[in-house]
Amino acid sequence: MRSAFGATFDVGVGYLNSPSIGIPNTDAVVAVRDAVHRWAVGANSPSEFDVHVRRARDAFASLVGVDAANVAAGVSGSQLVGIVAASVPDGTRVLIARNEFTSLSFPFAAQAHRGVKVTEVGLVDLPSSMDGHDLVAVSVVQSADGAVVDLEALREAAAKTGARVLLDVTQAAGWMPLHLPWADWVVAAAYKWLLCPRGAAWMAVRPDALDELVPHAANWYAGEDPWDSIYGLPLRLAASARRLDLSPVWLSQVGAAASLEWLSTVDMEAVRAHSVRLADSLLGGLGLPSRGSAIVSLALSEDDSRALAGAGVRSASRAGRTRLGFHLYNTDDDVELVLRALKH
Template sequence: MRAFGTEFACPPGYLNTASVGIPPAPVAAAVAESVERWRTGASRPGDFDAYVARSRAGFARLLGVDPGRVAIGASVSQLVANVAAALPAGTRVLAAEGDFTSVTFPFAANGATVTEAPLEALPARVEGHDVVAVSVVQSADGRIVDLPALRAAAEAAGAAVLLDASQAAGWLPLEVAWADWVVAAGYKWLLSPRGSAWLVVRPDAGERTRAVAANWYAGEDPWSTVYGLPLRLAGDARAFDLSPVWLAQVGAAAALEYLGGLDLAAVAAHDVGLADSLRTELGLPPGGTAIVSLDGDPERAAAAGIVSSVRGGRVRVGFHLYNTADDVERVLHAFG
């Protein structure tokens, strides 16, 4: 099918982008070409530097920051660990109840005192905490944190903020450059291969971030830091780079450049429009999010040709670029 200016091989009823996004044809082709070069011995390590630079710049463009503020990695938890490991033991971290554990586990494992609060009450609970760590869009049900209220509360309380944009970046226009740290995985709404992730570090937050997996690629010039001491890391957020997953970065470079050329307001209108039309037909209030959480039998959904996930005992569906009103009708047939 063709959608938003490109081709997708997305089957009808695929509503599982919140787990795994479907790449546009050019993204899949770029990865396939790189696999072929690898298979035939044509690849050289230095060839992949350009893809890393492109993916870094693409993610920076989506979030409205300078590429020098962006570190690359393979997963959210890896990158959050750079933040959690730098905090003194006993640091008071506020998190949302039931948030994805890649956001909360690194803090709990590194000695922080983590307190959970209902998502809607998070801004009101910031006082008395040192850090707030929360997903912009909740993985389980698509609820969106009140970012303006959270920003105001954090600034008033002097608390730092880490945002996980994994379920938001790619469909929701974001203005989050104010946050101390923003992290996201690429394999969901960003339509990139698994093994690509990014961490945005606000300049003044760099000294409160630790390169827990310092490596050759985190050097100012990676090819001059492959051997020997002393420690010599880059002077910007690249100091927190993880050694890149090459094929994932090839796909991410193409995917982020494609997404960067779209009007994200139009993408959000499409995604949320489909999600809210489903909610309306089911007698539910609009949610304003691309993710819908439903009571129902997962086996019945599968029998109707719906690819979805089960989160919190409920069927989770998500609508992205390649979904249509036919997908809404398929869900209504199964649940209506």
């Protein structure tokens, strides 16, 4: 059992796979466990979960620096990105980072039949390449290697060129302080650094960008009053970003409410400092330069990869390299375990 930032986590030394699956604190585990028990004994009614959806939405809004009325709740990052991709005009010119996570790039590429053109450039070249494009879509922290986009340069370039901006913060929210009301759309899946069960995601929508989106998955839960939107026409969707909601995955929202409400009270500057210090400490121990990210990507031999696994290190293989992530529940013991396994 570990303690971090006022919470406890039932995770041992060597868990460095938060970029794949984040570990909930024990309060979130209890909340989901209790919800499963209530389900098992038939103690729930559907409307009881609305409070969890609201709590999670409010907390996510706080974490990215927007008003909760401007947040839509979905189930996955690609589903929410897909709303934007399917709504852009025919012939839209989209700029993305080379080797971007495909849940961000594929929804736009799938619109090629409408003349939507997607161009890839290096991450550092995004701001200088925005002229001549209508929209830039980028992960704030890259999934493959943890590279961090220059948000201020991106913001300035967008203001200069008029390009719309879609940010995916799936690998950033939860360890990086974020204040993103300037972006047109901000998407995040919850089950990584936000420490939620899989099946919850959100999209913050700048108010002047909301009417550009077609609610392709319009459903009863997106109604102005969901419980009065179950049967029959006319269409009566919410005036706010809730018009893009999907009917929630109940147990995921229970866990999300518990995890995000706690995270929204944590000092994210302190979390970033903690996580980046550990990651850079590992890089320093390996004779590699600091990168200022919570994610480390290493080119390891097969022998070294086996040594890591044998030592009990949980990691992931991405883009032909070993990916390690340091979150708020990690400690110097995790760094030392990796260095010992790699004999440094």
